[in-house]
Amino acid sequence: MFTVTKCNKAETALSVLREHKNEFDIVISDVHMPDMDGFELLKHITSEMDLPVILISADARKQVVMKGVTYGACDYLIKPVRIETLKNIWQHVVRKKARNTV
Template identity: 70%
Template sequence: MIVERIVSETKDQFPIGMRVLAVDDDPTCLLLLETLLRRCQYHVTTTSLAVTALKMLRENKNRFDLVISDVHMPDMDGFKLLELVGLEMDLPVIMLSANGDTKLVMKGITHGACDYLLKPVRIEELKNIWQHVVRRKKFDRKDQNNSDSQNKPHAGSGEAAGIGMLITV
């Protein structure tokens, strides 16, 4: 199975060292998130601005494995960041908010977020976020294999991954 192969290929280190970009305009929440992510042994980069996060992602698309973004930020709505990341790069995005309103959660999931965490975030939730990276890699490889075997142009791994993410949430 593909997932088992991915995990076995990287089991000596993964998820230790997973590269996470954390985005939140609230400095206290961002510090707490960073501290908890580091306790999970992830490599963490933080920013309080969504536009800065987008710039970092665009400059080096292979620098991060996963993005965690607050929904409500003054410079750019978290959903807009989610949309741009989905269009421009193939990274799992987890939305973060103090508001657990069902409509807001569903908006995040239907727009491509692989998870939606409520503040304050618990370390137990963060210990499992690596699974989204494995799932994304699994769907990317599966999509690539299907594309190669059918001799058709690659339909877009983001599209295939989005379907998979909706099923797995």
């Protein structure tokens, strides 16, 4: 069972993540947010924490998707996201935990 924490702003999400570093298993973030670009949020998270980050956007351009992967996203989902895709997100958490136990 997972608990979801929702934030309306990237700055708020970053603050919550910093205050509770060991309480989260994964971050799912939109690329386009009003206060911070999703790629900027991704940079902060990957440099400060060991959390898998999934980016979501309606922007399916190859260069945008590749930017997410280059910046360290473990996945980039195109909106609208299918429910079958969401059901598989747990696999990123399992992979991260497996890497940390080796």
